Each structure stands twice: as structure tokens, then as C-alpha cells.
Amino acid sequence: MGDPKVSHAALRGRRDNPARESLVALSTHDQAVLSKISIIKGRFPMKKSVVSTSAAPTAIGPYSQAITADSFVFASGQIPLVPETGTLAGEDITSQTHQALKNLKAVLEAAGSSLAQVVKTTVFIADMAQFAEVNRLYAEYFTDKAPARSCVEVNKLPKGSLLEIEAIALKR
Numbered sequence: 001m002g003d004p005k006v007s008h009a010a011l012r013g014r015r016d017n018p019a020r021e022s023l024v025a026l027s028t029h030d031q032a033v034l035s036k037i038s039i040i041k042g043r044f045p046m047k048k049s050v051v052s053t054s055a056a057p058t059a060i061g062p063y064s065q066a067i068t069a070d071s072f073v074f075a076s077g078q079i080p081l082v083p084e085t086g087t088l089a090g091e092d093i094t095s096q097t098h099q100a101l102k103n104l105k106a107v108l109e110a111a112g113s114s115l116a117q118v119v120k121t122t123v124f125i126a127d128m129a130q131f132a133e134v135n136r137l138y139a140e141y142f143t144d145k146a147p148a149r150s151c152v153e154v155n156k157l158p159k160g161s162l163l164e165i166e167a168i169a170l171k172r
Helices: 004-012 029-041 091-110 128-141
Strands: 048-051 068-070 072-078 117-126 147-153 163-170
Touching: 029 091, 048 117, 068 091, 068 147, 091 128, 128 147
Parallel strands: 117 147
Antiparallel strands: 048 068, 068 072, 072 163, 117 163
16 A cells, blocks of 8 residues: 555645645545645635726725636625716616626626626625515526525615625636
8 A cells, every 4th residue: 555654745745735734644545636636626726816897896895896716706796886987877776786787797707707607696685675676687687597596685785775796606
């Protein structure tokens, strides 16, 4: 089977193996398998990148419009601000839902993804009585293989918006 310390020493020297210190207790075979998996999948470490686009409103706090990590896109919540003016897109739920989804689409595209690649959304809504209209409009944007979704009523949203939508997507 071989000496685990020898295999560990070989793995320990690899700079691309951040888990190398925890490999002491593993068998030689397990260490070799882990080493091959980390090389094949390139998952150690994941690369994290900031996404920014002028096609969506700039962040109004210390956060990014989105982060890509490996093959995932984590889009921050998009409120219905018009990117060019920084003002809310109307005072009604219809205008605001369309704008929030347009903003989300722009951020996802800047990250190398799309609405079709979304696997999970969270919708924050100020008044659950408006859910039916939000749901109707949401269905216009997510037409095929709709993502998993949560919808939560909240007391207040940034800039007095009526909703906010965040998403997790796969990169193309």
C-alpha cells in the first residue's frame, strides 16, 4: 500500500492543494484520489471574481452587483432602480417588477450567465397582496424550466422599492 507519510509529503509540497495539511490521516490511496480530483476539477481553490456593469444600478452599499465563484453566479438583490437615473421605475408593482428583472438580467449577462441559467431566486416583496402580479410578470422572464424560488414579505426595502430579487445562476 505504501507509506502514507511519503504520499503526504509529496502532496504537501503541491502549492495548488490547500487541503494538504489535513491529509495526514488519509491512506495513500485516498490521498492520490483527492489529488487527482483536485487537479481534474480545478476546484481547490475556487476563483472568485467581482461582476460590475453599468447596465444595472450601481451597488448602494459595500457589496458587489454579483460574484462569480467557479461555475456559479451569485447576484445581489436587484431593486427597480433605472440605471441611468438611479430613481425608482414607477410607483406601481408592475413597473418595478419589470425593472428589477431587467436589472437582474443585465447583471447575469455581465457575469457570463442568463435568466435561463438561474437555479434559485429569492423575491422580497413589501406587500404579499401584490404577489399574483409579481408572479405573472416573473413568468414572462422565466419561461422555460423555472428556477427554484422563495418569496418573502418584508417590512421595508431600500429606496422605498416594492420588491427586490436576488439569484444564483450557473455560468454559460
